[in-house]
Amino acid sequence: xxxxSLRGLTKRFGNVVAVNELTLTFASGELVALLGPSxxxxxxxxxxxxxxxxxxxxxxxxxxxxxTEAPPEKRSCGMVFQNYALFPHLTVHQNIAFxxxxxxxxxxxxxxxxxxxxxxxxxxxxxxxxPRQLSGGQQQRTALARALVINPSVLLLDEPLANLxxxxxxxxxxxxxxxxxxxxxxxxYVTHDQSEALVLADRVxxxxxxxLQQFDAPEIVYRRPRTARVASFIGxxxxxxxxxxxxxxxxxxxxxxxxxLRARGPEDLGGGMEAVLSIRPENIELGRREAAVAGDGVxxxxxxxxxxxxxxxxxxxxxxxxxxxLLRVQGGVHAVHQMADEVTxxxxxxxxxxxxxxxx
Amino acid sequence: xxxxxxGPAGASPGGRxxxxxxxxxxxxxxxxxxxxxxxxxxxxxxxxxxxxxxxYLRVFTLANYGHIVHDxxxxxxxxxxxxxxxVTTGLSVVLAYPLAYHLARTPRRxxxxxxxxxxxxxxxxxLIRTYGWMILLQDTGLINQLLHAVGMRRAPLMYNxxxxxxxxxxxxIPFMVLSLAGxxxxxxxxxxxxxxxxxxGAWRTFWRVTxxxxxxxxxxxxxxxxxLAISSYVIPSLLGGFTVITVPILVVRTIxxxxxxxxxxxxxxxxxxxxxxxxxxxIRLIGRVTRPVT
Numbered sequence: 339x340x341x342x343s344l345r346g347l348t349k350r351f352g353n354v355v356a357v358n359e360l361t362l363t364f365a366s367g368e369l370v371a372l373l374g375p376s377x378x379x380x381x382x383x384x385x386x387x388x389x390x391x392x393x394x395x396x397x398x399x400x401x402x403x404x405x406t407e408a409p410p411e412k413r414s415c416g417m418v419f420q421n422y423a424l425f426p427h428l429t430v431h432q433n434i435a436f437x438x439x440x441x442x443x444x445x446x447x448x449x450x451x452x453x454x455x456x457x458x459x460x461x462x463x464x465x466x467x468x469p470r471q472l473s474g475g476q477q478q479r480t481a482l483a484r485a486l487v488i489n490p491s492v493l494l495l496d497e498p499l500a501n502l503x504x505x506x507x508x509x510x511x512x513x514x515x516x517x518x519x520x521x522x523x524x525x526x527y528v529t530h531d532q533s534e535a536l537v538l539a540d541r542v543x544x545x546x547x548x549x550l551q552q553f554d555a556p557e558i559v560y561r562r563p564r565t566a567r568v569a570s571f572i573g574x575x576x577x578x579x580x581x582x583x584x585x586x587x588x589x590x591x592x593x594x595x596x597x598x599l600r601a602r603g604p605e606d607l608g609g610g611m612e613a614v615l616s617i618r619p620e621n622i623e624l625g626r627r628e629a630a631v632a633g634d635g636v637x638x639x640x641x642x643x644x645x646x647x648x649x650x651x652x653x654x655x656x657x658x659x660x661x662x663x664l665l666r667v668q669g670g671v672h673a674v675h676q677m678a679d680e681v682t683x684x685x686x687x688x689x690x691x692x693x694x695x696x697x698x
Numbered sequence: 699x700x701x702x703x704x705g706p707a708g709a710s711p712g713g714r715x716x717x718x719x720x721x722x723x724x725x726x727x728x729x730x731x732x733x734x735x736x737x738x739x740x741x742x743x744x745x746x747x748x749x750x751x752x753x754y755l756r757v758f759t760l761a762n763y764g765h766i767v768h769d770x771x772x773x774x775x776x777x778x779x780x781x782x783x784x785v786t787t788g789l790s791v792v793l794a795y796p797l798a799y800h801l802a803r804t805p806r807r808x809x810x811x812x813x814x815x816x817x818x819x820x821x822x823x824x825l826i827r828t829y830g831w832m833i834l835l836q837d838t839g840l841i842n843q844l845l846h847a848v849g850m851r852r853a854p855l856m857y858n859x860x861x862x863x864x865x866x867x868x869x870x871i872p873f874m875v876l877s878l879a880g881x882x883x884x885x886x887x888x889x890x891x892x893x894x895x896x897x898x899g900a901w902r903t904f905w906r907v908t909x910x911x912x913x914x915x916x917x918x919x920x921x922x923x924x925x926l927a928i929s930s931y932v933i934p935s936l937l938g939g940f941t942v943i944t945v946p947i948l949v950v951r952t953i954x955x956x957x958x959x960x961x962x963x964x965x966x967x968x969x970x971x972x973x974x975x976x977x978x979x980x981i982r983l984i985g986r987v988t989r990p991v992t
Contacts, residue, residue, distance in 0.1 A: 390891050410894035417895040423888040427910050427988075436906070437896035488896060 340401030416485030601690030798878035857939030881915020
């Protein structure tokens with residue numbers, strides 16, 4: 339177990355910069371999700387940590403050890419690929435024993451350790467099967483067991499749940515989380531699925547176009563994104579462009595095409611700057627037309643329901659608030675609004691977040 | 699053709715199968731006319747009596763087989779042919795494997811070019827190619843002139859087994875490369891990366907992961923090259939200069955120089971049976987090793 343430290347890590351393929359000056363430190367025992375759209379450089383980063391790819395420049399440190407030049411077999415990284423990469427010619431037992439054999443562990447100890455970890459991942463008694471005789475979930479557990487049994491200093495997971503069906507994926511999230519806690523192993527989890535990252539990770543590193551956008555706890559990344567791109571990549575949000583009219587402390591007043599709106603914002607956002615207000619659909623409340631009473635710290639607008647979709651536990655509305663702006667609102671099933679209803683749209687200043695504008 | 703389309707009443711499962719069976723008829727017919735029939739003819743001739751007036755007399759005898767089996771020269775030639783086949787196959791594997799690996803892992807846009815380079819030995823007729831080798835290998839040939847120029851002794855490269863091996867390996871190596879490359883291409887490169895991250899160096903990764911998974915291709919390639927090498931006629935006769943007598947050479951001589959059609963036929967059939975037995979044993983052996991893969 340060790341912390342992972344990336345210092346100015348850069349990878350170029352020809353003229354394309356896949357990863358650009360990435361500097362990040364993961365604490366020992368931490369689970370970090372490396373999140374981004376496909377082609378953002380997250381897999382390249384993982385491959386550089388594992389030693390499958392040589393950085394153009396920058397360093398990779400595992401604990402105090404600089405492993406930038408070390409071959410993969412000298413790094414002690416447990417690796418789980420998206421399609422598990424189980425050796426098809428070896429049984430489950432032989433797959434898991436592979437790494438131990440490479441370490442020169444005694445036969446009797448290998449058998450004992452493999453049996454132990456098989457029990458731990460709930461595959462007891464399946465050691466004699468071949469990978470193709472296992473279900474997707476069982477293959478996934480085998481891959482995890484094989485990576486963990488060698489007691490690696492870090493665990494690297496590359497989209498490990500992408501090949502499972504939706505229900506199993508949900509289950510395996512919690513399973514991986516508890517396994518990681520039990521082994522208390524520093525883990526890098528590469529995914530493009532933001533909900534996976536939010537559920538699993540201690541901290542989320544958002545990577546776009548090879549550049550680190552934000553590295554924070556899931557809640558902060560979700561509620562206080564640093565850029566409009568991060569805000570719209572992680573979960574659903576409404577982005578309303580405007581200009582900072584006034585600010586005091588955390589409070590920001592924004593002049594927008596649909597009126598003055600109150601929100602919170604980061605410190606480096608000064609008066610007069612172009613900005614974008616991000617407000618999540620679940621933080622907006624719809625009320626009856628008559629209930630429109632403006633209060634302090636609450637934004638109120640008038641709107642007309644343009645679209646309504648039933649999604650089981652809630653309704654998904656699109657509300658026209660004028661000036662060509664459609665707001666997406668998600669509301670409970672107990673207060674139902676009809677199409678073309680005139681409604682009030684309300685959200686708390688504390689749930690709106692101001693982002694630097696100009697782009698996106 | 700009621701079996702071809704599944705009708706409401708007459709489409710029995712048996713009818714479907716016979717419909718599919720029709721598809722193998724063209725190939726089956728070709729094999730029967732050009733392979734099975736000649737072999738049956740050979741079998742027939744091999745039990746006739748040799749004669750000096752006609753190719754053979756239609757009088758049944760097993761003496762042809764008796765002569766061959768009791769002649770030590772027969773076994774010497776059989777042994778040499780098999781030996782040449784094994785060495786050709788072995789050399790092809792050693793030379794072809796790295797090439798096949800490279801080919802399998804080459805990006806798609808370069809693959810076509812490499813493929814053409816690999817099969818290029820097959821694009822020139824065997825006779826022309828063999829004469830080309832003779833120009834290079836003979837005692838006053840290019841290689842020996844070079845050796846002489848740098849003050850080394852001339853090496854006998856032709857009219858011996860060395861020359862035959864060089865020729866055979868050169869011709870048949872494409873079959874080995876293509877068989878191996880097909881198999882290696884099917885191995886997910888991530889398996890090798892995974893092995894590395896589990897602590898196996900490049901060499902151990904090869905022997906524990908890549909090589910065992912490429913066995914089906916190796917089996918196909920070795921059988922192809924072996925069978926082609928032991929039945930080759932032009933290369934051993936030209937590059938061996940009739941000092942390296944192989945089974946095909948001896949069979950042709952028996953028939954065309956000694957006019958002993960039944961004797962030649964019997965020898966050809968005996969060698970056919972030996973080869974079939976060897977290949978069958980080999981397939982069984984490989985099958986046992988590779989069962990988990992396939």
